[in-house]
Amino acid sequence: MSVLFNILLILHFLGLAAVIGAFLVQVRRKGGFQTFWPITGLIVQLVTGLGMMGIIDATHDGGANHAKLGVKLVIAAVALVLAFVARARQKRADSGAAKPKAALPFFHSAGALAIVNVLIAVLWS
Template structure:
């Protein structure tokens, strides 16, 4: 089970890294949002949920408040990314910054909330 958890964790971190990296690479011209950001955000959301499931199956402690906050942030990033994907070249600047900024917030919550 530990191997599965580590694989899921690596995929989860790589997905968020893609979202943050795509945002950072377009900070000067944040529109349009890079292709694949919506899929990376959705994959990060999925792997995050699977990580919680693996911890629950191993009867390990799970901070449900932290997971709830991270879930809301991840859902917001994913929805915004899919909306930005649909708008293509007409993506508002605030939406591009919200996607990247909230992805960073999600990573910071994971690291700093003990």
């Protein structure tokens, strides 16, 4: 189980890098957001996070901190929804059906929530 957990943890960090990296690269843009990497990273983080939570529950006597992981799960799910909305708004903006900045608040909110999730992971003990 330790090897599986470590593989999931590595994939979880790669998902994190995809989300926050894409966010930081595009944070100064006003439009034209590329949402493939944030969406992919958030999906990877949700799947690997749930897998790691299952392994922790199965192998540790104390189990996982369900309150912390529940909060992180909700934040990641909201960030994923916001990233999908940003993608839809960006497509509408690209076609001229919406303002060029239509995706801006959704893209920035998804990136900010990903950073909040990192802070929760590190600071909530």
